[in-house]
Amino acid sequence: MKISDIYSNARFALSFEVFPPKTPEGLALLYRAVEELSTFQPGFISCTYGAGGSTQDQTLQIVTEIRDRFQVTTTAHLTCTNTTITQLREWLQDATTRKIENIMALRGDPPRGEQSFIKVDGGLAHANELVTLLRNEFPHFGIGVAGYPEKHHEAETLETDIDSLKRKVDSGANAIFTQLFYDNTDFFRFHEKCLASGITVPIIPGLLPILSLAQIQRITNMCGATLPQNLATNLDNAHEDPAAQSAIGIEHATRQCVDLLKNGVSGIHFYVLNKSEATIKILNNVRTLLPSHSNNHPPSS
Ligand SMILES: Cc1cc2nc3c(=O)[nH]c(=O)nc-3n(C[C@H](O)[C@H](O)[C@H](O)COP(=O)(O)OP(=O)(O)OC[C@H]3O[C@@H](n4cnc5c(N)ncnc54)[C@H](O)[C@@H]3O)c2cc1C
Numbered sequence: 001m002k003i004s005d006i007y008s009n010a011r012f013a014l015s016f017e018v019f020p021p022k023t024p025e026g027l028a029l030l031y032r033a034v035e036e037l038s039t040f041q042p043g044f045i046s047c048t049y050g051a052g053g054s055t056q057d058q059t060l061q062i063v064t065e066i067r068d069r070f071q072v073t074t075t076a077h078l079t080c081t082n083t084t085i086t087q088l089r090e091w092l093q094d095a096t097t098r099k100i101e102n103i104m105a106l107r108g109d110p111p112r113g114e115q116s117f118i119k120v121d122g123g124l125a126h127a128n129e130l131v132t133l134l135r136n137e138f139p140h141f142g143i144g145v146a147g148y149p150e151k152h153h154e155a156e157t158l159e160t161d162i163d164s165l166k167r168k169v170d171s172g173a174n175a176i177f178t179q180l181f182y183d184n185t186d187f188f189r190f191h192e193k194c195l196a197s198g199i200t201v202p203i204i205p206g207l208l209p210i211l212s213l214a215q216i217q218r219i220t221n222m223c224g225a226t227l228p229q230n231l232a233t234n235l236d237n238a239h240e241d242p243a244a245q246s247a248i249g250i251e252h253a254t255r256q257c258v259d260l261l262k263n264g265v266s267g268i269h270f271y272v273l274n275k276s277e278a279t280i281k282i283l284n285n286v287r288t289l290l291p292s293h294s295n296n297h298p299p300s301s
Contacts, residue, residue, distance in 0.1 A: 001073045002142030003102045004174040006043040006267075007202040013043025013267040014283075015075075015177075015204070018066075018274050020050055020058035026274065030062070031069065033276035038070040040283055043267060046075035046104055046144075060091070064098045075144060076100050079108025080130055084122040088130070092138050102142040105130040105173065116154075128167040135172035145169070147176040147203060149190035153224035158190070162197050175201050177269045180208040180219070182252065183228050184259050202266040207256060209270070209278035210235065210249030212242060250278055254285040261290060 006013050016037050021027050034045060047062045063074035076095055078088070095103065107127040110117045119125040124133070127145055134141055145168040148161055155161035165176065176199070181187055187205050194203055210216045213235035220227050231252055238244035257268060270279050 001043070001101065002174070003044070003075070003144050004142050006073070006142075007175060007204075010266070012265075014040055015042050015044050015046065015267060015269045016272045016279070017046045017048065017206075017269060018062070018272060019048040020062055021274060027062075030274045031065070033272060033274055034066050034070055034072075036276040036280060037272065038072050040280075042072060044073040044075045044102060045070075046077060046102075049077040049079050049106070049108070060094055060098060060100065063100055067100075073101055075102035075104050075142075077104040077106060078130070079106045080119070080124040080127070081108035081117070082111055082120055082123075084120060085124065085133065086122065088124070088133065089137065092134070092141075096138060096140070100141075102144060103134060103138075104144040104146075104177065105134060105168075106146055126164070126167075128164070128171045131168050131171040131173050143173045144175050144177050145173040146179065147190070147194070148179045148224075149181045149186040149205075150179070150225055152179075158193065162190075162193055162199075165194065166197050166199055169199050169201055173201060175266075176203045178204065178206045179223055180206050180225050180271055182210075182231060182256070183226065184256055184263075186226070187260070188263065204267040204269045205256075205260055205265055206269045206271060207253055208273070209253045209282060210245070211273075211275075211278065212245045212249075213239060216249075246278060250281050250285070253278070253282045254289070257282060257286045258289050261286065 018030055018034065021030055045066050047059050049059050059076050063076045066072060067074045078091065105127055107117065124130055131143055131145060134143055147165050151158040151161040155164065178187065191203050208219065213232065216227060234248050235245050238248060260268060272279050
């Protein structure tokens with residue numbers, strides 16, 4: 001199913017994002033996690049496109065296998081990093097042949113070791129150009145794009161970043177999937193500003209369950225998201241107990257989900273990092289806490 005249909009008629013959908021692992025063992029763990037998560041009937045499962053080059057070829061293989069083994073819609077991420085338009089077309093032709101239905105259209109980060117994104121000769125500079133390429137030459141794909149509740153780290157202000165986001169939507173994106181965040185106030189403010197700017201496509205909050213303080217400090221430093229001080233303190237107080245840190249992360253994400261659902265979000269996109277346990281606990285908690293939230297309740301397993 002295409003992203004445009006997944007969220008149509010105010011339908012709620014969960015989605016899960018995985019990444020291409022580096023080893024066969026990692027791949028086996030990935031498919032086990034996907035099997036467990038599939039029981040929640042997600043709208044789609046997506047697989048990222050490796051920034052460094054080594055895992056890029058795997059994205060299409062993985063989304064094809066997930067779809068065929070677990071009968072779930074998939075979305076393949078694609079970035080413009082170090083890639084010419086000719087190479088993008090070849091990759092999209094491959095995705096077309098495999099009957100992949102959706103593309104997450106991204107600019108991508110600078111290649112490893114580089115400070116800023118530099119468009120290659122014959123390549124694209126921004127994600128809106130990739131969306132345009134898709135709409136003009138591969139109109140059969142559903143298209144997701146990235147949004148940043150705390151603004152993208154290169155943007156001067158949240159407002160200019162939302163102008164860029166609107167350009168992606170006006171070029172043909174069907175839905176926005178946000179960067180991870182830990183304070184729902186950031187998401188609600190972003191959502192309001194997007195609506196005020198004339199964006200009408202679904203804006204799906206992205207959540208990453210925290211497994212440990214070290215992990216989340218590394219990730220938030222990389223992507224520019226804020227770790228609220230009280231959450232960091234709670235995690236720090238449990239620093240010698242990995243299970244306690246994970247429990248804090250699950251409790252926090254559960255509260256985020258309940259609040260988001262009560263506020264009528266169209267979906268929740270989980271960055272599952274190829275693991276299922278924390279996400280399953282969060283979704284089961286939500287089901288217990290919001291048993292009668294019929295319209296916005298995540299589908300039961
Ligand atoms: C849901 C999600 C999935 C992701 N998946 C991947 C993945 O699979 N692989 C990966 O490598 N990375 C992934 N990323 C990270 C993403 O590639 C980076 O955040 C990257 O730095 C920006 O990509 P973008 O598509 O948002 O770029 P853009 O939309 O191009 O924005 C990048 C910056 O340029 C500005 N801008 C945008 N358009 C214009 C324009 N036309 N003129 C001037 N300025 C402009 C924006 O305000 C922003 O500051 C993902 C992020 C999210 C939120």
